[in-house]
């Protein structure tokens with residue numbers, strides 16, 4: 001039976017998917033690379049360097065490692081400028097209740113975030129103490145869609161992967177959850193999340209009783 005729920009952060013709990021999107025779009029504009037929503041969708045859930053590589057697929061020239069480092073850090077500066085002023089009002093509606101409802105049902109919760117900014121964000125949003133276990137990008141070596149981060153979260157909860165479900169807003173995240181051997185709840189649009197076992201339009205619709213009864 002299900003004993004734990006592992007949540008993604010950006011775009012599921014925190015209203016940051018749009019902030020990441022805007023920062024990448026600004027960078028793309030500055031270096032003359034076409035950026036549209038389909039590229040933006042592919043970047044969701046993908047780590048910083050992986051996202052840059054996707055962006056640069058459309059670049060007219062090659063970039064050196066040093067240049068790539070500088071571009072990734074420039075994007076992060078744009079992103080950080082926005083989230084520095086974040087507070088609890090930047091939680092996506094219903095996200096705190098979704099996490100608390102899991103605890104009320106007697107199950108455990110973990111966070112699995114590909115973001116190196118996750119610790120800062122959890123502090124700003126006021127939810128650092130809400131999870132039984134947190135895994136962020138600073139503690140894993142292989143990015144989503146690799147299963148490493150969800151497996152680490154299950155292990156941290158002391159549960160088998162088959163006893164956990166994952167909640168994600170990105171295709172890369174759904175793939176990571178499935179590769180870990182868990183059922184996946186998709187939050188967002190069917191188009192991007194076709195592989196999800198259950199699709200919800202937002203995290204406010206998350207109801208743990210769907211998995212425990």
Ligand code: G6P
Pocket residue numbers: 010011017020043044045046047048051076113114115116117118137170
């Ligand atoms: C999350 C977001 C991605 C972002 C990644 C890395 O998965 O969905 O859009 O690229 O984290 O974030 P970071 O804050 O480390 O650059």
Ligand code: MG
Pocket residue numbers: 008009010011012044045168169170173
């Ligand atoms: Mg996400």
